[in-house]
Amino acid sequence: MTEARRQADERAQGYRERALKLYPWICGRCAREFSHRNLRELTVHHRDHNHENNPPDGSNWELLCLYCHDNEHQRQLEATGAASGGSRGGPASTHSPFSGLRDLMGKKPPAG
């Protein structure tokens, strides 16, 4: 694992931990409640979609369940897709459809 990769990893861990301490474990959309048992289904969403933007007061974070988080990013993709005149299902232009998924699954892509 590279140094940059390790740091990105720690940062990702860091903001999730902090967001979970800061906010009640409730989905901000559907108000579903979470406990330690299903906490992995609760994700930290970045309101401005910038994962590098992690203010200490948590103002850029929102706790969302997997489904609502998915919807949130889907809306964003559709908005950007419509703006460029692309049809749904066509090849994504600049947006990676997996950046949100990776967030959801808590997995990192294979190196390379």
Ligand SMILES: [Zn+2]
């Ligand atoms: Zn939800």
Ligand SMILES: [Zn+2]
């Ligand atoms: Zn998100």
